[in-house]
Amino acid sequence: MEDVKISYTESLISWKRPDLRVGVPVTVKYPLVPTEKPPEYRGKPHIDPNVCIGCGACVRACPADALTAEWDLENGLKSIVSNPARCIRCGRCEEACPTGAMKLTLEFELATPNKEDLVEVVEHHLTKCKKCGDYTEFTERQVEKAFQILPKEIVDANALGEKMQLCRECRMEESVKILAAQGRIIGDPLLLPPQHAKGGEK
Amino acid sequence: MVTKECLAEFEDKFKGEIREKKFLTPTQILYLVDKKDLPDMAYYLQYHPEFDESYYVMGIGSDERQLAGKFAYAPVINMLDGSGKRENFYVILKARLDKDNPEFPSVAQKLPAALWAEREVRDLLGFKPLDHPDLRRLITPEDWPEGVYPLRKDHAYNASPAGELQDGYKKAPEDTSTVPIGPYHMALDEPAHFRLFVKGEEIVDVDYRGFYSHRGIEKIGEGRLTYNQIFYIAERICGICGFQHSSAYAMAVENIAGVEIPARAQYIRTILLEIERIHSHLLWAGVACHLVGFDTGFMYAWRIREEPVMWLAERLTGNRKTYGMNIVGGVRRDFLDYRKTEILDKMKQLKKDVEKLYNIAVSSDILIKRAKDVGVLPYKVAKDYGVVGPTARASGRNIDVRRDHKVFAYKDVDFDVPVYKDGDVLARLLVRLDEVLQSISIIEQAVDQMPEGDIFTPIGKLPPYQEALGYTEAHRGEVIHYVLTGTNNKVYRWKVRAPTYNNLAAVPEMLKGYRVADAPLIIASIDPCYACTERVQIVDVKTGKVKALNEAEFNDLSIKASEEL
Ligand code: SF4
Ligand code: SF4
Numbered sequence: 001m002e003d004v005k006i007s008y009t010e011s012l013i014s015w016k017r018p019d020l021r022v023g024v025p026v027t028v029k030y031p032l033v034p035t036e037k038p039p040e041y042r043g044k045p046h047i048d049p050n051v052c053i054g055c056g057a058c059v060r061a062c063p064a065d066a067l068t069a070e071w072d073l074e075n076g077l078k079s080i081v082s083n084p085a086r087c088i089r090c091g092r093c094e095e096a097c098p099t100g101a102m103k104l105t106l107e108f109e110l111a112t113p114n115k116e117d118l119v120e121v122v123e124h125h126l127t128k129c130k131k132c133g134d135y136t137e138f139t140e141r142q143v144e145k146a147f148q149i150l151p152k153e154i155v156d157a158n159a160l161g162e163k164m165q166l167c168r169e170c171r172m173e174e175s176v177k178i179l180a181a182q183g184r185i186i187g188d189p190l191l192l193p194p195q196h197a198k199g200g201e202k
Numbered sequence: 203m204v205t206k207e208c209l210a211e212f213e214d215k216f217k218g219e220i221r222e223k224k225f226l227t228p229t230q231i232l233y234l235v236d237k238k239d240l241p242d243m244a245y246y247l248q249y250h251p252e253f254d255e256s257y258y259v260m261g262i263g264s265d266e267r268q269l270a271g272k273f274a275y276a277p278v279i280n281m282l283d284g285s286g287k288r289e290n291f292y293v294i295l296k297a298r299l300d301k302d303n304p305e306f307p308s309v310a311q312k313l314p315a316a317l318w319a320e321r322e323v324r325d326l327l328g329f330k331p332l333d334h335p336d337l338r339r340l341i342t343p344e345d346w347p348e349g350v351y352p353l354r355k356d357h358a359y360n361a362s363p364a365g366e367l368q369d370g371y372k373k374a375p376e377d378t379s380t381v382p383i384g385p386y387h388m389a390l391d392e393p394a395h396f397r398l399f400v401k402g403e404e405i406v407d408v409d410y411r412g413f414y415s416h417r418g419i420e421k422i423g424e425g426r427l428t429y430n431q432i433f434y435i436a437e438r439i440c441g442i443c444g445f446q447h448s449s450a451y452a453m454a455v456e457n458i459a460g461v462e463i464p465a466r467a468q469y470i471r472t473i474l475l476e477i478e479r480i481h482s483h484l485l486w487a488g489v490a491c492h493l494v495g496f497d498t499g500f501m502y503a504w505r506i507r508e509e510p511v512m513w514l515a516e517r518l519t520g521n522r523k524t525y526g527m528n529i530v531g532g533v534r535r536d537f538l539d540y541r542k543t544e545i546l547d548k549m550k551q552l553k554k555d556v557e558k559l560y561n562i563a564v565s566s567d568i569l570i571k572r573a574k575d576v577g578v579l580p581y582k583v584a585k586d587y588g589v590v591g592p593t594a595r596a597s598g599r600n601i602d603v604r605r606d607h608k609v610f611a612y613k614d615v616d617f618d619v620p621v622y623k624d625g626d627v628l629a630r631l632l633v634r635l636d637e638v639l640q641s642i643s644i645i646e647q648a649v650d651q652m653p654e655g656d657i658f659t660p661i662g663k664l665p666p667y668q669e670a671l672g673y674t675e676a677h678r679g680e681v682i683h684y685v686l687t688g689t690n691n692k693v694y695r696w697k698v699r700a701p702t703y704n705n706l707a708a709v710p711e712m713l714k715g716y717r718v719a720d721a722p723l724i725i726a727s728i729d730p731c732y733a734c735t736e737r738v739q740i741v742d743v744k745t746g747k748v749k750a751l752n753e754a755e756f757n758d759l760s761i762k763a764s765e766e767l
Binding site: 026037038040041042063064072088089090091095 | 427433434534
């Protein structure tokens with residue numbers, strides 16, 4: 001821009017700043033005046049406890065370990081724990097969630113003296129094994145949902161109605177009996193609890 | 203075609219020394235060579251008479267003992283024809299090094315651009331560059347134990363052993379006093395440590411010590427994350443050019459997978475990369491104004507950065523920074539239709555604002571006098587050190603990855619690459635302001651031409667043990683990522699080279715001969731990617747007296763220099 005000839009003073013004079021008495025002020029009195037976030041905004045994640053089925057898809061998607069699954073096999077509980085203080089707001093959980101329970105909200109003012117205040121826990125009951133009476137690794141809602149969405153033919157063809165009500169060990173026994181010859185593997189190993197404890201022991 | 207001739211010439215010249223040749227992509231050529239020829243080959247390519255803008259990009263060190271039973275060291279050269287007649291390409295010269303004695307003849311004895319890269323492979327992998335002129339530590343801290351090399355595969359990603367404290371500073375030349383700047387510097391927000399050796403007011407030599415915020419990100423990427431999770435840490439390498447890093451990483455993995463991402467995704471990446479550039483350049487222009495005591499310009503630049511630039515980023519991606527938009531194979535979210543007109547409106551508004559800033563800045567006597575003929579980096583030094591980005595273009599280097607390597611949608615839009623010959627701080631300012639105007643025009647064109655369609659091509663499992671480069675032109679210069687895949691969707695080696703890595707090594711050259719009061723501005727003029735000096739300590743070596751200046755005092759020194767004018 002070699003052709004700029006006007007002096008600094010001249011350009012300052014010609015520079016029309018917004019008139020604060022009539023125009024829009026450059027700054028706002030935040031936090032006295034609330035700010036608005038656009039609908040696209042990625043804020044603190046929130047799990048709708050009524051919709052969540054405890055499948056743990058969000059847990060596996062989370063790159064920052066902000067979501068974890070905690071198992072209490074003694075009392076038949078699986079909890080999805082969300083810790084927004086670790087969260088990096090990437091939104092992977094929202095994409096992975098099959099039910100739409102996980103949503104990033106517009107909330108961003110999370111200052112708190114105790115980070116634990118932000119933690120959300122959604123507790124799920126596990127189903128009991130029809131055969132041995134131990135808890136399975138499926139939540140009640142997961143089983144319900146599976147029957148809702150899977151076409152009947154598939155459920156019948158794979159004898160899922162039976163299998164989904166067994167614990168991992170019993171299911172493996174069954175599978176070994178039925179499927180070993182074909183060498184087929186059932187179940188997603190990542191969805192299984194870390195250890196399968198027999199009733200009574202940790 | 204012409205590229206092939208150049209390669210044939212190279213192969214002919216080093217006949218018998220080349221073991222293997224592989225096209226990683228049509229414009230990335232890997233040669234497996236003997237280590238003894240590295241210096242000659244790198245020198246030949248960097249100073250190639252026809253590819254006159256070529257430069258040494260980085261040196262990749264990797265522990266490939268599990269794959270090939272050896273270590274590997276691979277200098278990368280960006281082959282650029284300044285006249286634009288030939289197709290540009292990257293050459294990777296990979297040499298295998300003995301697993302028990304990983305020594306190699308130093309490339310840095312011929313090319314200053316390799317100085318840091320070879321100190322880095324010494325620190326992190328225990329390689330031995332023979333005849334390297336300055337093998338002090340670069341990356342590992344002063345109390346890191348000798349003989350422990352964190353990037354070797356047998357070192358756990360979370361192990362951090364303690365060692366003896368050592369002194370790693372360069373000795374001050376005779377008859378000089380030392381003015382240390384940092385490790386906390388006031389103009390930017392990250393630690394770095396410059397030691398200015400001064401005679402009176404004049405800077406005669408400089409030592410640099412940094413990497414205080416080295417986080418071992420490459421190791422975390424290799425040790426613990428899957429290839430789709432690396433994005434989120436790649437984006438957090440830098441708070442300013444995060445999307446550049448995530449795009450460069452995406453490109454490297456997409457090159458390995460051999461997919462072309464959908465056109466719409468390329469356009470979305472392009473628009474976001476440019477929005478990020480505008481925000482970065484305006485931020486920098488504000489800082490530069492502030493450092494010369496021209497705070498009106500500072501406030502103005504930062505206001506127009508906030509609204510509309512950050513405002514727009516938040517609406518297009520869901521956040522002002524760390525856009526989180528990339529995934530291997532494309533982008534994760536589409537732009538909503540109603541935002542299209544908004545982008546165009548905001549760009550129109552921004553253009554007016556930036557032109558005003560431009561006018562005000564170049565008609566400010568203070569700014570011009572402080573910036574003109576200060577911190578001059580001659581063309582030759584810029585080339586020798588492999589300086590990139592606006593810093594290089596202000597020294598007459600006609601290089602820009604967007605144009606030279608036709609990444610993403612840049613091949614479909616028209617834009618100029620501003621080049622200035624002066625090499626001073628003023629030229630660096632003007633290059634950036636020109637670039638903002640170009641970026642606005644790129645965004646306008648891209649929004650207009652954006653095709654409909656998918657935003658994502660699914661990619662299944664990655665082939666193991668394949669390698670490729672990915673690159674973008676970030677605000678400070680070329681960002682380049684190298685990926686070597688492992689098994690199970692993990693990455694075996696991930697090497698990142700940010701532009702400041704090359705630019706910072708040349709800062710001592712820019713400082714020599716100028717005054718202490720110019721130092722903050724000169725250092726800031728490359729837009730270094732660690733942020734600022736909060737405290738400066740002046741040590742008089744003769745009396746051993748230490749005087750600490752706080753941020754305000756040091757800045758005042760700089761602002762006073764303006765007042766003197
Ligand atoms: S937004 Fe990302 S980091 Fe946060 S909980 Fe969801 S997946 Fe984890
Ligand atoms: S993915 Fe959705 S349904 Fe499954 S556990 Fe997470 S929030 Fe609940």
